Every structure is written in C-alpha cells, then in structure tokens.
Amino acid sequence: MKKLFILFLLLIPAFVQAQTTPKEVYIFCYFKGSSADGLHLAASTDGLKWTALKNDSSFLKPAVAKDRLMRDPCIIKGADGLFHMVWTVSWNDKGIGYASSADLIHWSEQQFLPVMAKEEGARNSWAPEVTYDAKSKQYMIYWATTIKGRYPAVDSTAEAGYNHRLYYTLTKDFKTFTNTKLLYDPEFNIIDATIVPQGKKFIMFFKDETLKPVQKNIKIAYANKLTGPYKQTDPKITGDYWAEGPTTLQIGKQWFVYFDKYRNHKYGAITSTDLKTWKDISDEVQLPSGIRHGTVFKVTAAEYEKLKAVK
Numbered sequence: 001m002k003k004l005f006i007l008f009l010l011l012i013p014a015f016v017q018a019q020t021t022p023k024e025v026y027i028f029c030y031f032k033g034s035s036a037d038g039l040h041l042a043a044s045t046d047g048l049k050w051t052a053l054k055n056d057s058s059f060l061k062p063a064v065a066k067d068r069l070m071r072d073p074c075i076i077k078g079a080d081g082l083f084h085m086v087w088t089v090s091w092n093d094k095g096i097g098y099a100s101s102a103d104l105i106h107w108s109e110q111q112f113l114p115v116m117a118k119e120e121g122a123r124n125s126w127a128p129e130v131t132y133d134a135k136s137k138q139y140m141i142y143w144a145t146t147i148k149g150r151y152p153a154v155d156s157t158a159e160a161g162y163n164h165r166l167y168y169t170l171t172k173d174f175k176t177f178t179n180t181k182l183l184y185d186p187e188f189n190i191i192d193a194t195i196v197p198q199g200k201k202f203i204m205f206f207k208d209e210t211l212k213p214v215q216k217n218i219k220i221a222y223a224n225k226l227t228g229p230y231k232q233t234d235p236k237i238t239g240d241y242w243a244e245g246p247t248t249l250q251i252g253k254q255w256f257v258y259f260d261k262y263r264n265h266k267y268g269a270i271t272s273t274d275l276k277t278w279k280d281i282s283d284e285v286q287l288p289s290g291i292r293h294g295t296v297f298k299v300t301a302a303e304y305e306k307l308k309a310v311k
Helices: 002-021 301-308
Strands: 026-031 040-044 072-077 083-088 096-101 112-113 128-135 138-145 165-171 181-184 190-198 201-208 216-222 244-251 252-260 266-272 292-300
Touching: 026 072, 026 301, 040 301, 083 112, 083 138, 128 190, 138 190, 165 190, 165 201, 181 190, 201 244, 292 301
Parallel strands: 072 128, 072 292, 244 292
Antiparallel strands: 026 040, 026 292, 072 083, 083 096, 083 128, 096 112, 128 138, 138 165, 165 181, 190 201, 201 216, 244 252, 252 266
8 A cells, every 4th residue: 555655655746747638738939139049939828928939049050142141030840740941141132041840949040042933133142931821732832022013013112112912922942932923912011921731712801001091000901812813802911010020820719920129129010800990919929029920720738848948
C-alpha cells in the first residue's frame, strides 16, 4: 500500500501537466525596430495574452538581399510538416525572402525569390504571405508591388508615387514557381493581404492604402478560389485610426484580427463571430513591447515546449 501511495504521488505532476498543457498553441511571428535582427516569436493559448519567446531575441537573422532585412514575416505549417516562411527583404527590391524549418529553431539556408524580376518597372515587393490550397495541393505566395505607370490614375503623386496591387505565384515544393500574375486589383492602392480558408471559400483581409480621400484601414474580400477573383463585400472593419498588417486567428467560432496601429505606435485587435459585427478588444490584448507587422499560426504542444526551452 505504501508503494502504491508513493507511485500515486509521483504521478500527480504528470497528471496535472496533462490537464494544463493545451493540445495546440498559437504563435505570433513578428519583427521589431528596423527588422535587421530578424525573426521574433511570441506564444498564446487564448489569443489574448502573448508572451515573447527566447527573451524576445531573434530566432533567425536575415541573410539575403542587399538590405538584409526581415520585415513582415509570414509562417505557415505546410502539408509536408515543415514551417514555411516568407518575408520582406528590402524597401525597394524585386524579390522576397524564403526559408523553411522543421521546428522553428533550425532553419534552411535562406533564399531570395525574384518574384518581380521580369517586371522592369517594379519598385518593390512588400509584405509577402503564403496560403496553402488543400484542393490543388499548391501554395500561393502573394505580396504587394508598385509597377511604375501601371495604375497611374489613383494616388499617382501621393506617398512617393506608390500605387500597389497584389500579385502571386504558385508552387508545390518551393523549388519551382509559376509565372507571377495579378491577384487583386480593387481599383485602389492595396497592401498587406492575408488569406485564410473559410469553408468552401477564401477570405482576404487587406489594407486599403488610399490616401486621398484617406482610408488607411482594414477591409475584407471573398473568393471561391484561392487565386480569385476576389470581391470586397463590406466597408472597413477597423476604426478611425490608421491600421496595417492584419493577421487573423479563429478560435472556435470567434475570429480575431490583429493589426499594427502604426501611427499610435501600438497594436490593435478586433473580434467577431460572424465577420460582420466587430468589437474592438485592443485593451484586452497583451503583446510584446515594440511588436511590428507579423502573422499568427498554430503549433502543437510538443513543438511549443521545444520553442519555450530555447534560451
């Protein structure tokens, strides 16, 4: 009996841990400052309280392109079990960065993907993201680019003449890529798109970059296929402040959209259960100090424990 009692005592910590360890954890990847130090990660189990990992130091330093930046990181877990990341390498470049990892700790050699190299007038390749299409078994990488003279009618002289549209390329293995194509032209300046599946449709959250008359807010568009065509269905979902870099998370029936209130030097968040009526929960969300444009994705409890152990 005494041995059984001792065994019971020994099993209590494991039982308690099993009851408290979630099946999955949400990870926020982001950059800080100029982004020259690279990739930062934070974790959450409820979408509200986010804790920086590795003492908020970099998990991966940028190593490609002339400017060596790692802005706007986007990570997804692919059908192959690997984490795939794309990012902005420069303010003015015709390509983006790419790397993969099995554990978010050890990364492949970084690559420069020249996605706009064939467009002589391309000025930039900003805020790339990647979404997987289970039906076609392809990944779509998409980003915002200004091509000189391509859309001169709107905001052609505003903000240094930037007038973005969204472009994309498809890949099954991140080794070969289709030719770059136009993804979305809403007939205004658009950046910072993030696309997630919603049932049989795809939903795009994006920034309306229009300056005259001022917008600078987050809107939604829908499509039946990942590659579009997309159609905006609702007015802005953010408030009377400038917002950019949306990323979204769905927990049960509740949608969270996080975004950078970049003029206010802080992050904001809104939530909805129907994608129509939105509630501002910015004051309820705790994020690491200095966090900038990034994306949210899920990991398993085991993957999180390994991340948490990194010093």
